[in-house]
Structure formats: C-alpha cells, structure tokens
Amino acid sequence: MSAVTRPIPLTVPRRKSNRKALRLVLRYVLLTLVLIFAVFPFVWTLAIAITDKRAGTSIYDFPASLFPKAVTLNNFLEVYRTFELGKYVWNSISITVLTVIGTLVVSALAAYPLARFRFPGRNIIFAIIVATLVLPGETTFIVNTLTLKKLGLLGTHLGVVIPTIAGAFGIFLMRQAFLGVPTALLEAARLDGAGEMTILTRIMLPLTKPSLAALGIFTLVGTWNAYFWPMLVLSAAPDKAPLSVAVLRLKGQFNYDPFNIAAGSLIMMLPVLLVFLAAQRYFMKGMEGAVK
Amino acid sequence: MTRAQRRRPAPARSAFSWRDTLLSYAFLAPALILLTLFTFYPLAYGSYLGFTEYGGARFGQGLPPKWIGLDNFRTLFADPLFLTSLGNSVKYLIVVPVLQLASLAVAVLVNKNLPAMPFFRAAYYVPVVTSISLAAVMWEWVYNKDGTLNWVLGALHLLPGGAVGWLNSEYTAFWAVMLVTFWRGFGYYMVLYLAGLQGIPEELEEAAVLDGASAWQRFWKITVPMMKPTILLCSLLSTIAALRVLEEVLVLTNGGPLNSTYTALMYVYSKAFQGFNFDYGLASAAGLVVAVVALALSVANFRLFRDSSGEGT
Numbered sequence: 001m002s003a004v005t006r007p008i009p010l011t012v013p014r015r016k017s018n019r020k021a022l023r024l025v026l027r028y029v030l031l032t033l034v035l036i037f038a039v040f041p042f043v044w045t046l047a048i049a050i051t052d053k054r055a056g057t058s059i060y061d062f063p064a065s066l067f068p069k070a071v072t073l074n075n076f077l078e079v080y081r082t083f084e085l086g087k088y089v090w091n092s093i094s095i096t097v098l099t100v101i102g103t104l105v106v107s108a109l110a111a112y113p114l115a116r117f118r119f120p121g122r123n124i125i126f127a128i129i130v131a132t133l134v135l136p137g138e139t140t141f142i143v144n145t146l147t148l149k150k151l152g153l154l155g156t157h158l159g160v161v162i163p164t165i166a167g168a169f170g171i172f173l174m175r176q177a178f179l180g181v182p183t184a185l186l187e188a189a190r191l192d193g194a195g196e197m198t199i200l201t202r203i204m205l206p207l208t209k210p211s212l213a214a215l216g217i218f219t220l221v222g223t224w225n226a227y228f229w230p231m232l233v234l235s236a237a238p239d240k241a242p243l244s245v246a247v248l249r250l251k252g253q254f255n256y257d258p259f260n261i262a263a264g265s266l267i268m269m270l271p272v273l274l275v276f277l278a279a280q281r282y283f284m285k286g287m288e289g290a291v292k
Numbered sequence: 293m294t295r296a297q298r299r300r301p302a303p304a305r306s307a308f309s310w311r312d313t314l315l316s317y318a319f320l321a322p323a324l325i326l327l328t329l330f331t332f333y334p335l336a337y338g339s340y341l342g343f344t345e346y347g348g349a350r351f352g353q354g355l356p357p358k359w360i361g362l363d364n365f366r367t368l369f370a371d372p373l374f375l376t377s378l379g380n381s382v383k384y385l386i387v388v389p390v391l392q393l394a395s396l397a398v399a400v401l402v403n404k405n406l407p408a409m410p411f412f413r414a415a416y417y418v419p420v421v422t423s424i425s426l427a428a429v430m431w432e433w434v435y436n437k438d439g440t441l442n443w444v445l446g447a448l449h450l451l452p453g454g455a456v457g458w459l460n461s462e463y464t465a466f467w468a469v470m471l472v473t474f475w476r477g478f479g480y481y482m483v484l485y486l487a488g489l490q491g492i493p494e495e496l497e498e499a500a501v502l503d504g505a506s507a508w509q510r511f512w513k514i515t516v517p518m519m520k521p522t523i524l525l526c527s528l529l530s531t532i533a534a535l536r537v538l539e540e541v542l543v544l545t546n547g548g549p550l551n552s553t554y555t556a557l558m559y560v561y562s563k564a565f566q567g568f569n570f571d572y573g574l575a576s577a578a579g580l581v582v583a584v585v586a587l588a589l590s591v592a593n594f595r596l597f598r599d600s601s602g603e604g605t
Contacts, residue, residue: 027406041427044434105322113320119312144330225421228542285487
C-alpha cells in the first residue's frame with residue numbers, strides 16, 4: 001500500500017496537483033456520505049410531514065415518499081388540534097424556562113464566592129463539586145423519585161426541575177467567567193459602598209453575558225430534549241408531560257397516521273434547531289472550558 | 293478561558309473575615325443543599341438500599357427498609373435475566389472504539405479550511421441536539437421492514453434473505469440500537485477531537501507529507517499518537533455512557549426481542565418502576581453492580597492508555 005503512495009523523486013508538478021485534486025474530491029465524497037447518514041432521518045421526516053396524505057400515498061413508497069408531489073401544512077394543524085399539542089408545548093416551555101432560570105441563578109450564586117472570596121472550607125467545597133462529576137449515578141433516579149414523593153413534588157414540573165438545576169458544569173462555567181472580571185472594578189465598586197449582591201447583579205453578570213448565554217443555551221437544549229427523567233417524574237401525571245414524552249405517546253395513539261407523527265416531531269424539533277443554528281459557535285467550541 | 297484560568301483570584305483580603313465567610317456560605321447554600329439532597333444523599337441511601345429489602349408490599353405498608361446483607365446480590369447473580377442484561381451492557385462497549393475512531397476520522401476530515409466545512413460540522417452536530425424520543429420515531433421508520441434501510445440494501449442487492457425488521461429480530465436489534473447511539477454521538481466527540489486537533493503543529497503534518505506518508509499513515513502515526521490525551525478522555529466518557537445505556541433501549545425496543553437488547557440499567561429501571569415490582573432494594577443492588585463495573589473499566593481504560601503511550605500521558 002505504501003509503495004503506491006510513496007512519491008517518485010522528480011515527480012512532474014502536473015501529477016502532483018492531479019493527486020491533490022483527487023484527494024480533495026475524495027474528501028468531499030466522504031463528507032457527503034457522512035452527511036447523508038447524519039441528516040437522512042430528518043429529511044425523510046420532513047418529507048413525510050409535508051406530504052398531502054389525501055392523495056393516498058404511503059410513507060414506505062420509495063423513492064416517491066422522499067419527494068412528495070402534493071405538499072401541505074395540514075398535518076401540522078391536524079396534529080396540533082387532535083392531540084392538543086399546545087398543552088404539551090406549554091409543558092415543555094414551563095419545564096425548560098424554570099430549569100434555565102434555576103440553573104443560571106444557582107450556578108451564578110455558587111460561582112461568585114468560589115471565584116472571589118477566600119473562606120475556610122473553600123477547597124473542600126471545591127472537591128465536593130468536582131466529585132459530582134465522577135460519582136456513580138446508577139441508583140440516583142430511584143432515590144430521587146422517592147425523595148420527590150416525600151416532598152409532594154412527584155408529578156409536578158417543579159419535581160422535574162429542582163433535582164437538575166445544581167451541577168458542576170454550570171458552577172465551573174460561571175466561576176471561570178467571574179475570574180476573568182478585573183479585580184480593580186470590584187474594588188472600585190466596594191469603595192463606592194456597593195453590597196455583594198449589587199456587585200454580582202450590576203457588575204459581574206453584565207460582564208459575563210456570553211457565559212450566561214452559553215450555560216442557558218446548553219441547559220435549554222438539554223432540558224427540552226430530556227426524555228427519561230421527565231417521563232419518570234410525570235408518569236402518573238400524563239397531562240403535565242413535555243413534548244419529548246408526549247411525542248412517543250403520540251406514536252402509540254396515531255399508530256396509523258405517520259404523517260401526523262412526523263409533523264408533531266418537527267414541531268418539537270424546530271425550537272431546538274433554531275437555537276442551535278443561532279448559537280452554533282457555543283456548541284462548536286466543544287465546551288473547552290468545561291473539559292479542561 | 294485558559295488565560296482566565298491561569299490568573300489566580302486576587303486575595304482581596306487574605307486574612308480570615310467573618311463577613312466574607314458568612315456571605316460565601318449564603319451564596320453557596322442553594323447549590324450545596326440541592327447537591328446534598330439530589331446527588332450525595334441518593335448515592336449513600338441508594339447504596340444502603342442495595343443491602344435491604346424495600347419496595348413492593350413493604351413500601352406500600354409504609355415499612356422501613358429491612359437489612360438483608362448480601363441477599364440481593366445472591367438473587368441477582370442467580371437471575372439469568374440480570375446476567376444477560378449485564379452481558380449485554382458489556383457487549384455494548386463495542387461501540388466505544390468504533391465511535392471514537394470514526395469521530396476522530398470525521399474530525400480530521402472537517403479540520404481543513406475549505407469551502408462548506410462549517411456547514412458539514414454543524415450538520416454532523418444536529419443528531420447530538422436531537423431528543424432521543426425523536427430519534428426513536430425516525431429510526432423506527434428507517435428500521436421498519438418496509439423502511440429505508442431495507443430499500444437501500446435491497447437496491448444494492450445486499451439482502452439475500454429478504455427484508456428484515458431490524459428492531460424485531462433478536463439477531464439485529466442489538467446492533468440497530470447501537471447504531472442509534474453511534475449516530476447521536478459522533479458529532480459530539482467530533483467537536484471534542486476538533487479542539488484537540490488544533491494543537492497538532494502543522495509542520496509535523498507537512499513534514500510527513502513531504503516524506504511521502506499517505507493519509508492513512510499520517511492518521512495512525514501522527515494524529516492518533518498526538519491526540520492520545522483527548523482520546524483517553526473521550527473513551528472514558530464513552531465507556532461510562534455505553535455501560536449505562538438505557539434511553540435508546542427504552543424507546544426503541546424496551547429490552548426485546550427475547551431480551552436481546554436488555555441492558556443492566558434497563559434491569560435497574562424495570563425492577564424499580566415497570567410492572568408491579570417496585571423492588572427498590574434489588575434495583576439498587578443491580579445499580580451498585582453496574583457502578584462497580586464502571587469503576588473497574590475506568591481504571592482499566594487509564595492503564596491501557598498510559599501503558600500503550602510509553603511515556604505516561
């Protein structure tokens with residue numbers, strides 16, 4: 001193999017550039033194959049969702065089902081009306097908004113003293129928070145369900161939200177951001193008689209907006225998509241389930257109408273996709289700060 | 293971020309101050325209370341439950357857990373379903389090397405300043421931000437007996453035995469579920485590898501090209517060795533995730549057909565919440581076994597990478 005690719009001395013430049021072009025083509029061919037693997041399910045779902053089913057088409061009629069002849073938005077309206085999708089959209093929004101706000105508040109509050117104060121026990125608290133990253137969590141969901149039951153929060157949105165809002169990722173992300181704020185600024189504010197809460201809300205938070213946005217967006221996407229935990233907490237309260245749980249139930253109910261299922265799925269996907277496209281750079285940075 | 297990391301927090305007041313201490317704990321209180329209640333307490337109490345009889349009728353009558361020593365573990369290792377599920381979880385680790393090498397290769401592919409690269413990167417990441425429930429809906433259509441996978445394979449004459457219901461056969465369901473894990477994961481690891489690839493000096497690559505190294509050789513002789521720390525981290529994350537696989541199974545096959553996709557955490561979940569079992573004690577014990585296996589594998593992962601690198605990464 002290596003004999004083939006080893007360049008012959010005194011290669012004519014022409015051949016070299018030919019090989020370069022070939023390599024470029026090969027790269028794009030591979031990239032396209034991976035692209036098809038990554039996005040094909042979405043493309044097909046989109047095609048199904050906008051197909052006018054009155055024409056009597058089957059979703060399994062290839063390749064016709066990939067290129068719908070008659071296009072309509074009726075499936076979206078139908079699934080919204082017949083399945084009361086609005087209710088689940090509202091549940092998803094409620095759970096997500098509460099989780100994002102809760103995570104931002106708890107993380108910022110905890111990160112501030114960790115970044116800016118020296119106090120006894122600081123290192124221990126640091127170690128405790130790091131430990132949560134490596135602790136085994138295999139039985140956590142069992143005990144947390146029991147705890148929520150005792151607190152009377154099982155089957156409520158708060159029950160879904162509260163156990164998830166304190167986490168090492170958010171605290172470290174915010175601490176890192178706070179460390180970047182110049183100390184002189186804080187000293188000046190203290191000399192002017194500002195309290196710590198004022199410093200946090202008037203100086204720290206405005207100056208660390210990018211990190212707050214990143215944390216908010218990661219939390220938003222994660223919460224909107226979460227399936228297992230909300231399913232577990234809300235299993236006895238099906239009317240309070242978010243879209244992610246309802247979509248699978250939809251599948252049972254509309255067993256013979258894949259067009260509506262596809263439409264419902266896209267309704268759920270749309271907000272996340274928009275957020276992702278608008279905030280790509282946060283995701284593509286690969287959470288470097290968190291990993292290091 | 294690295295610059296900020298290096299800067300130490302300025303010791304505004306290095307001496308002990310009551311005001312700072314009280315303030316600090318007041319600010320930390322919400323996080324500490326929540327972490328204690330929903331992260332540390334479950335770990336301790338869940339471990340304790342593993343050695344007790346709890347749940348079912350006992351739970352219904354409001355009785356406390358009853359200490360039974362190692363009985364749960366004896367029950368577990370005598371239960372063929374648990375052994376099957378543990379075996380399946382270990383078998384699921386096959387996804388780790390495949391996923392890591394593929395993600396690294398994809399990262400190398402998109403790590404060039406060429407037209408449309410940002411588009412490819414973003415498109416590969418879309419499955420990562422897709423909910424598992426949507427993935428289930430879409431992939432069930434793909435895997436259906438009349439679905440696209442059969443259509444494509446049929447068109448390529450790769451289906452001598454006729455169309456297959458990929459999630460309905462005990463021979464294929466396991467691999468079909470694993471492919472969904474792969475699909476949802478490769479974009480995530482690609483991004484982590486991309487960050488690592490920026491650290492490889494370009495001259496190294498150029499020198500290898502001048503020496504006539506093929507792309508294949510450069511990948512194995514330069515990229516992989518240089519990326520060892522990132523590969524270690526990603527393999528670790530991936531190993532733990534694979535051993536704890538649950539959601540994919542829950543939404544795609546619920547453990548079937550014939551328990552061929554029944555994983556260890558599926559067993560934990562099922563014992564605790566499915567049917568009328570509510571056997572919290574046994575479920576917690578099963579969770580403990582998984583935790584021990586996960587710990588052992590993490591240590592093994594470290595050893596493997598440290599030894600093979602020769603210089604201790």
